[in-house]
Amino acid sequence: MELGDKAVGFLLTMTSLSIFTYYTFWVIILPFVDNDHFVHKYFLPREYAILIPVLAGVILLSFLSVFLGFVMLKSKKKKTT
Structure with a gap:
């Protein structure tokens, strides 16, 4: 390494x-x-202790969904050609 x-x-x-x-x-x-x-x-107010992780989770799930969508579209295009 x-x-x-x-x-x-x-x-x-x-x-x-x-x-x-x-x-x-x-x-x-x-x-x-x-x-x-x-x-x-x-420290930030306690409301942010819930808001920040929820927002990070939504962003992560959105990114993963878009990525999976692109991968599925690319694999579908390869199968048809």
């Missing part, structure tokens, strides 16, 4: 771990912290 592949893998792993830690703290731990605590200024 090349050094560049390892660096990209490490970067992706650290990014994923950071997002997971931030989201876990935001959704599970933050509701039990007092509202006037200073840590609340580092």
Whole structure:
């Protein structure tokens, strides 16, 4: 494995771990912290904790549907020719 592949893998792993830690703290731990605590200024409002993953899921499913549609159209054109 090349050094560049390892660096990209490490970067992706650290990014994923950071997002997971931030989201876990935001959704599970933050509701039990007092509202006037200073840590609340580092997080978005709680409504976004549901809105962001739902929006990301809709975008991902839309992209996958369009991709599958193109693949199906291309395979249909190859079979007819």
